[in-house]
Amino acid sequence: MASRVPSRARVGLGFAVWAAVFAFHSMACAAEPDRVTGGFVRLYRLAAEGGSARAQESLGELYEFGQAVQTDYQEAARWYRKAIEGGDALSASQLATMFFEGKGGTRDLPEAIRLWSWAAQQGEPRAQFNLAEVYMKGVGVSKDLRKSISLFTQAAKRFDVSKQLKEIYSQMEKEETAELH
Numbered sequence: 001m002a003s004r005v006p007s008r009a010r011v012g013l014g015f016a017v018w019a020a021v022f023a024f025h026s027m028a029c030a031a032e033p034d035r036v037t038g039g040f041v042r043l044y045r046l047a048a049e050g051g052s053a054r055a056q057e058s059l060g061e062l063y064e065f066g067q068a069v070q071t072d073y074q075e076a077a078r079w080y081r082k083a084i085e086g087g088d089a090l091s092a093s094q095l096a097t098m099f100f101e102g103k104g105g106t107r108d109l110p111e112a113i114r115l116w117s118w119a120a121q122q123g124e125p126r127a128q129f130n131l132a133e134v135y136m137k138g139v140g141v142s143k144d145l146r147k148s149i150s151l152f153t154q155a156a157k158r159f160d161v162s163k164q165l166k167e168i169y170s171q172m173e174k175e176e177t178a179e180l181h
Contacts (some may be wrong), residue, residue: 041068053086073104089122115147125158145172158160
């Protein structure tokens with residue numbers, strides 16, 4: 001029957017199911033965090049299979065962090081990829097972090113940077129923050145403090161980046177002083 005439902009209707013239904021499950025899951029976790037079970041996983045999966053990128057991202061997180069399911073990085077990556085196909089920038093940032101940390105396999109800096117770059121362009125603040133960090137430190141990319149400042153400034157709309165900006169300005173000051181001598 002689901003195959004006869006038009007694609008947009010399935011996505012809308014998937015999102016509606018995700019929103020209801022997310023709200024109920026949040027209330028249940030707040031009330032009795034020790035009693036949250038795999039029942040929510042089945043409901044998230046229903047919404048995810050209905051095309052909801054938010055539910056796909058939620059499933060990815062459950063599998064990545066072992067919440068109500070056994071930790072499974074391959075399954076987490078699979079759900080994040082499905083959500084990315086639906087345009088979900090948060091999933092791209094999450095998957096990039098997995099690649100950066102080597103979760104589920106070998107560390108893949110170029111892929112992490114590619115995904116963070118795409119997500120940062122979509123306005124995802126975690127991706128902006130993480131990408132700013134790699135440019136600040138020159139990890140997997142050429143060190144670029146100006147680009148790092150720009151990315152931290154974008155991320156600052158959601159995160160406190162004052163510590164990182166102070167560190168960058170201190171580094172820039174040291175480099176300028178070294179150039180004068």
